[in-house]
Amino acid sequence: VGSFFQDQPVLKNPFLEDALLRGYLKRHLPQESSSQAILSDLNAFGERVAKEIDILGRECELNPPRLVHFDPWGRRVDHIVTSAAWKRLKDLSAQEGLVAIGYDKSFREWSRVYQMSKLYIFSPSSGLYTCPLAMTDGAAKVIQSVGVSPPVEEAFSRLTSRQPERFWTSGQWMTERQGGSDVGTGTETVAVPQTDGSYRLHGFKWFTSATDADMTLTLARVQDRSGATTMGSRGLSLFYAEVSRGEDGRLRGIEVQRLKDKLGTRQMPTAELLLDGLPAYRLSEEGRGVASIANMLTITRIHNSVSAAAAMRRVLQLARDYATRRTAFGKLLKDHPLHMQTLARMEVETRAAFLLVMEVCRLLGREESGLATQLDVHLLRLLTPVVKLYTGKQAVTVVSEGLESFGGQGYIEDTGLPGILRDAQVLSIWEGTTNVLSLDVLRCAARSSGMVLHAYFEHVKSLLTGASGVSSLAPAVKAVAGALSELEQFVQLAASRSPSYLELAA
Ligand code: MFK
Ligand code: FAD
Secondary structure, three states: OOOOOOOOOOOOOOOOOOHHHHHHHHHHOOOOHHHHHHHHHHHHHHHHHHHHHHHHHHHHHHOOOEEEEEOOOOOEEEEEEOOHHHHHHHHHHHHOOOOHHHHOHHHHHHHHHHHHHHHHHHHHHOOOOHHHHHHHHHHHHHHHHHOOOOOOHHHHHHHOOOOOOOOOOEEEEOOEOOEOOOHHHHOOOEEEEOOOOOEEEEEEEEEEEOOOOOEEEEEEEEOOOOOOOOOOHHHEEEEEEEOOEOOOOOEOOEEEEEEOOOOOOOOOOEEEEEEEEEEEEEOOOOOOHHHHHHHHHHHHHHHHHHHHHHHHHHHHHHHHHHHOOOEEOOEEHHHOHHHHHHHHHHHHHHHHHHHHHHHHHHHHHHHHOOOOOHHHHHHHHHHHHHHHHHHHHHHHHHHHHHHHOOHHHHHOHHHOHHHHHHHHHHHHOOOOOHHHHHHHHHHHHHHOOOHHHHHHHHHHHHHHHHHOOOHHHHHHHHHHHHHHHHHHHHHHHHHHHOHHHHHHHO
């Protein structure tokens, strides 16, 4: 069988390995003791990711969830059985504050940058536990925006808890068979009012991820006394429901139809759910469901972008390590200029993605701590769909290139590498497909009376002003600034006419 065995790529502390992340934090975080605490926590967590968490994530892939419909005596139980590693990742996520940090006021405007840096280190090793965490964070944000008061006060404190025994995760049940992008038309679920002010939901949710969650936010149409509902987006309201079991052991008001058989994200359950009288509370005004769940979309789309940048970074870290271990044509891969050019191109893509993601996290932190200017707020609205759609696509390309850099081994299942590509493929689909998000960009630009576009052009100009300090760049900067002003006038004119003009201009 020969005597040669290739050394495998080794995962090292992803915080210490990532000079860009460390450089970014040192440049942006204020010079104070809380920043030192952030850096030491990220360092310690990076160590934990490499030594303990990565194995748990792998375990989730190897032991995917399964659905047990009936107990041995024929009773319907709808039990989603998850691996011990998946459960451990829930506890660990609470302990590490992976949601809580985002709501921890002691880090002021930097809470989000800190939280997302931690998730960025965690994501590729997390066994997709980042998915329930994203939705949990989104649910906490929605509750905060509608008011942390009963019946959701307790839920908010659990979603943002660091105590494993108290920590809850949330689902986000939006998609139905008729429409995931167009929930306004596609939602058939109805909410039947009860005498105590609560509701019972009846309908069918076609995709529900991390379905072992403790609660969910979902959309439904309120029935009036005659049983009629309002169609379209304006007929949707936002509901809060707990996932619980009755004394008979059955889920209250829910039947799990089946688990999806998916290309990737196999570590976590994604189910089809029949809602058959699920007890729920309305959180939004009637008809304001989509607008109210939008805060959740903002948060989950940012999480998605963090995971996309993290997948690119992970495959690159492993590819770089491998290039120091694998020899071809008499020298290590790292000494082949063409191979290094390929890795360098991946590096450029990854850096660009990381910096855009972090800029959005920084803006989110400023908005939540009341420091954002009007321009910051508009920029955050614009960049959230942009960063999600851009990094989602980029992750597939970069990770695919990354697999090739291991040669045939990149295609071999038990190296763990193919799973990174499978999981990257979903990033452009869920939480809004690329084209749906492109339309969201155009809609928010068209509806803001030019303000969103103005914020974008001002931001680019301020970046250019920074660059104009480099004297050799000054003439180029001047020319680009002039062209930008002309472009802004053109795009603003298009936006003032109609979104379809804007589409043309884009
Ligand atoms: C690893 C990390 C992973 C993350 C976890 C992933 C788990 C998987 C979870 C899912 O996939 S959950 C399902 C996600 N589904 C989507 O993302 C739906 C995609 N479709 C859209 O986003 C559509 O654009 C949308 C459903 C929002 C269109 O609905 P409408 O009703 O036609 O929207 P419209 O009329 O433009 O907006 C209605 C209101 O919402 C408006 O407010 P006003 O009434 O006050 O004017 C909009 O401004 C507001 N709105 C819509 N999108 C918004 C928004 N506000 C802020 N941000 C947005 N993005
Ligand atoms: P469609 O809306 O039918 O889209 C089909 C195609 O048409 C896409 O290419 C889309 O870009 C395009 N399209 C649609 N509208 C337009 C338009 N106006 N202009 C141009 N092109 C358009 N959903 C949840 O609610 N909760 C979950 O937990 C959840 N988990 C998921 C987990 C996985 C693994 C996957 C794959 C999906 C999950 N989803 C979940 C569903 C996901 O959010 C939807 O699949 C997604 O939003 C797309 O909706 P759709 O499947 O109905 O596609």
